[in-house]
Amino acid sequence: MTQPGPAILVTGGSSGLGAAVVDAAVKAGGRPFVIDRQPPVEGVPWAECDLADTRAAEEATRRAVAQLGGLNAVVTAAGMDVPGRLTDVPAETWERIVAVDLLATAAVIRAALPALADAHGNIVTIASTLGLKAVSDATAYCAAKFGVVGFTRALAAELAGDIGVTLVVPGGMRTKFFDDRDERYKPGPDAILNDPANVAAAVMFAVSQPRGCAVRELVVCAETETSYP
Structure with missing residues (x-):
């Protein structure tokens, strides 16, 4: 009898990097589940949720x-x-950025911990190169992503031996992340951005490690990424 593939919960799985992770998980035989405000690709189960509401995020995770x-x-x-x-x-707006990027990360993981412990599962958090290098006009995003870095490093120490914890630090990617910005904050015409599928492959590498092996941190970016190192 064929065993079901691994169950993978992906927040923000309807677009951008999250959608790339869902696609990679499906191709690897996994069973992704998405938490987002918009539906993912057809056939992928999901829960509609505004992740800025952290209690709702916890409940969606339990569902x-x-x-x-x-x-x-x-x-x-x-x-x-x-x-x-x-x-x-x-x-x-400032506080919503921190809520979605940092507080929801902790809320979803908190709610998922009992199930992950039962499976000796894996957690992958997504920070940013701007969680390592601060820039002007990004106080909320840097605060949130620096927070994700610190949260994940502390969580890895807390859960060592029970649940795998990996911090993924992507550079700029070719997604709709920049579409609604003022022109001055969009990547220039010569910007070389990474394919989100490359970052998704790194995520899948992290979650596929055998028990006892931990991939702690991965930086994945275009070779010419200006925000790293």
Whole structure:
């Protein structure tokens, strides 16, 4: 009898990097489940949720675990940014960025931990090169992604031997992430961005490691990425 593929929960799995992770998981025989505000590709189960509402994010995670019958991995790919100087970005927007990018990461993982412990599963958090290098006009995004780096490193120490924890640090990718920005905050015409499928492949590499082997951190970016090192 064929065993079902690994169950993988992906936040933000309807677009961008999250959608690339879903695609890679399906191709690898996995069973992705998406938490997002928009539906993923047809045939992928999902829960509609505004991840800025962290209690709702926790409940959506618990529903996903119940529907999947367990959980082997969590990938927190949801993210947002609205660049601008601190005094120009509305407080509600600034705080929403931190909520979606950092607080929801912790909320989803917190709710998933019992199922992941049962499976000796894996967690992959998605930070950014701007979680390692701070730049102007990105105080919310840098605060959130620096927070993801610190959170993940502490979580890896906390869960060592029980659940695998990997921090993935992507550079700029060819997604719709930049589409709604002011022109001054969009990548220039000569910018070389990475294919999100390359980062998704790194995510799948991390979650496929055998028990006892941990991939702690991966930086994945175009060779000419200016925000790293």
